[in-house]
Amino acid sequence: MDKIRQKYLQKWLNNQQKSIKKQLNLNIIFASISSIILVIQTYCLATLLHNLIIEGKPREQLIIYFIGLILCFTLRAIILYIREKIGFKCGQKLRNIIRQQIFDKIHLVGPATINNKPAGSWATIMLEQVENLHNFYARYIPQQSLSAITPIVILIVIFPLNWAAGLILLLTAPLIPLFMILVGMAAADSNQKNMNILARLSGQFLDRLKGLETLRLFNKTEEQTIHIEETTEDYRETTMDVLKMAFLSSAVLEFFTSISIALMAVYFGFSYLGELNFGTYNTSLTLFVGFFCLILAPEFYQPLRDLGTYYHDRAAGIGAADAIVDFLETDYLTSQSQQNDQVTxxxxxxxxxxxxxxxxxxxxxxxxxxxxxxxxxxxxxxxxxxxxxxxxxxxxxxxxxxxxxxxxxxxxxxxxxxxxxxxxxxxxxxxxxxxxxxxxxxxxxxxxxxxxxxxxxxxxxxxxxxxxxxxxxxxxxxxxxxxxxxxxxxxxxxxxxxxxxxxxxxxxxxxxxxxxxxxxxxxxxxxxxxxxxxxxxxxxxxxxxxxxxxxxxxxxxxxxxxxxxxxxxxxxxxxxxxxxxxxxxxxxxxxxxx
Missing domain, CATH: 3.40.50.300 (P-loop containing nucleotide triphosphate hydrolases)
Incomplete structure (x- = not known):
């Protein structure tokens, strides 16, 4: 699939969001609130560690931070549950809308067009390929916004404390989306090929099943079994290619994330040893600042890592959308294709x-x-x-x-x-x-x-x-x-x-x-x-x-x-x-x- 086609399919998928825009915005708002709570939670945890280890304060004086920590954990869990529910509803609603579009087009073009493809191919479009769009709307689209909001919130609170830590995060962050784009191009092609083979396999299997009596009478069952086995093997290979791309992207994202977090840990380690003396705005580097930055560092990359994980869903969505859009936008001639003035x-x-x-x-x-x-x-x-x-x-x-x-x-x-x-x-x-x-x-x-x-x-x-x-x-x-x-x-x-x-x-x-x-x-x-x-x-x-x-x-x-x-x-x-x-x-x- 060429880049122009991928961009067009991406635009088509984005245009389908209009009916669920309110739910998506609500999901993003909850995600933003969760990011703010995350900062508060990290602040409570870093304060507790600093006061207990460095200041040696009794735990009774820090009870408010313990309560705040528990409350933040609870609120984030509740928000995550709500976001999952909203995401599922978004995906479900979009699937129903797109299936209705396909039904309407099938009703419009009639059996003369439908009979040109095996029944299994239509079943694949209606079920498998529409189903593959679910995670695109339920996870990938909300995660796109969250992958920008959460890092920005974290950078806003880290830069005033330590500009060196903020700079490390800012410079290493682009490596993850860059690799996602490179992997995504190949993943979309693999998914499209996988969907095409699945459609062909479904059509072949259903047709052979319906004609099983005829095949047995002509002693062709073994030959057709071999043919289906070959197609199944092709489907297995393309499925493994898709999974290979997904696992490869996850492994590389984890690698870059680990390197970035390790770089920040090295910076703070040498700073505490007195080997590095920059990034603190000419103030002393406290344990609170180190813990606060190091605890937020994984959270800074987590939305980008999740987006990388869900990028596979984007590739699957584009691969599935290719066949759907091809059917919906093909200009089949019908009895009223060129008529505008209709009898009421x-x-x-x-x-x-x-x-x-x-x-x-x-x-x-x-x-x-x-x-x-x-x-x-x-x-x-x-x-x-x-x-x-x-x-x-x-x-x-x-x-x-x-x-x-x-x-x-x-x-x-x-x-x-x-x-x-x-x-x-x-x-x-x-x-x-x-x-x-x-x-x-x-x-x-x-x-x-x-x-x-x-x-x-x-x-x-x-x-x-x-x-x-x-x-x-x-x-x-x-x-x-x-x-x-x-x-x-x-x-x-x-x-x-x-x-x-x-x-x-x-x-x-x-x-x-x-x-x-x-x-x-x-x-x-x-x-x-x-x-x-x-x-x-x-x-x-x-x-x-x-x-x-x-x-x-x-x-x-x-x-x-x-x-x-x-x-x-x-x-x-x-x-x-x-x-x-x-x-x-x-x-x-x-x-x-x-």
Whole structure:
């Protein structure tokens, strides 16, 4: 990672502090108070030692200093506890804010973009990398201020007593931050490399775990195990590099600190022996001054040493922020990326009402990166009609669905009741849509709870009707609505899960029904019954269905035939069955069946 990128990420991390500025300032105030108490505590301790050793005063006369010493210890412990609590709250709040930013961006770009990366990579960004920002805000940021405040307070009280001791501290202090900067440059690179390997490892492991059955069938488990072992070894090596940098920086900081404190001890030792006679402002050097300066010397360097320790957290934060910022600031094209004038919710409710008619004119669908996915498309989905979209895989059928859902940008015109889609409020528009995808997601909940995702207000009669229309009542009557569906739809066949998804879409009662292979996993009998139900439903709403089973499309009002991103035929089944590419698809389908 180059220096310019590091500086930019550091600036981005600092800009996120605005929401926790009050807590950070409060933390710094408590730290400043703790520094003042430290000076008072040292004064009490040095006074006690001077009076007991040199003056020989009885302990009874020094009781106030003992009480002051205990009180200072107690107050500093309480303040440290409060500062730790404040720091944790700061880190927690910032993590929640940044995670929300990531969620909002994921919601904006949609599944068309999210599917470009493995699920494990997104999990790493949301969990591991955001978590690595915690110590940056909880410890490093407050320590930056404390590393300046505490040394200044100590220098202010030491210089009037002994300018030589103050000068030693002042001259040796820059060595620590200088080395921190040198180490930090390498540490940030190591952390970024570590995060990248972790993201790749997470994605690979999750993908292999999900495809374990396929790997076993093709006898590839051993090969993939070796591959994961190699990636794990890479992650181990980069982790050790990061730890090596952390331990090296700590060791060198301790070395410079020890040298500096030893230098001051040598100065006072030779001064007491009468070998050195400077730094005392022409006054006698008392035991109080020596103890006071020597006790504060480690405390002078301690904030800088802590900052050096937390500098590793800064490096980890910059490494983690790299992937987060890259995602948040990448300009993915969405359906509303280039639109400023949006239809308000009230305008939409008055305009986009059933029946819904969709017209595309010279529609070119764009990928999130701005690449054209289709050629110019022209079609009309008339209100309350059932339209089928057929073609070979990769023809662009799912891209049309994703565009209607608002997940992909486009050029040209795509109007909903004469209103451009990219000017609509997507949240309100999606309320008009019921959708069933190729691989329906059922939550780890009861059958009833999954169905009510379609309409939380649905009655028992409406649930029963939807189950009957989707041909799901057959098995639901046996297992019951309160049966809990396990993760990954365990306990249900693929066809049963598909029929539940269709029932959920029917409950939604959307004015536009989008179906992406809704009968792909059904047997012939169930498929015919579901298609008949969908045909009946389309009489009250507009329906667009993607399917490969083109032999059963006689009941559709219109068929759009796609090839290589272009609609090459349109019409009714009887018009298309004996001509062009549709006839070829139909013949190929019959051959596959036979």
């Amino acid at each position: 919710q009230s305008e939409m409710e008055n305009s986009v009402v059933p029946p819904i008619e969709i017209i595309a004119q010279d529609l070119v669908i764009l990928s999130p990166q701005g690449k054209a996915l289709t050629k110019p498309l022209n079609f009309r989905l008339s209100a309350k009609t059932h339209t089928a979209l057929v073609g070979q895989s990769g023809a662009g059928k799912t891209s049309i669905i994703n565009t209607l859902l608002g997940f992909l940008a486009y050029k040209g015109s795509l109007t909903i009741n004469n209103i451009e889609l990219n000017t609509l409020n997507l949240a309100q528009w999606r309320k008009q849509i019921a959708w069933v995808g190729q691989n329906p997601l059922l939550l780890e909940a009861t059958v009833r709870e999954n169905l009510l995702l379609g309409d939380i207000q649905a009655t028992e009669q409406e649930i029963t009707t939807a189950l009957e229309q989707s041909q799901a009542s057959e098995f639901i009557n046996k297992i019951g609505l309160e049966t809990k569906i396990k993760e990954g739809n365990i306990g249900l066949s693929v066809g049963q899960a598909q029929r539940l998804a269709v029932a959920r879409a029917l409950l939604r009662q959307g004015n536009l029904l989008l179906l992406d292979e809704p009968t792909a996993s059904l047997d012939a009998q169930s498929e015919n019954l579901v298609l008949a139900a969908l045909q009946q439903i389309s009489q009250s709403q507009t329906t667009l269905m993607i399917t490969h089973r083109i032999e059963d499309l006689k009941q559709c009002d219109n068929i759009l035939v796609m090839r290589e991103g272009e609609i090459i035929q349109q019409g009714h089944f009887d018009q298309l069955k004996n001509e062009g590419f549709f006839a070829e698809l139909l013949a190929q389908r019959q051959q596959d069946i036979n």
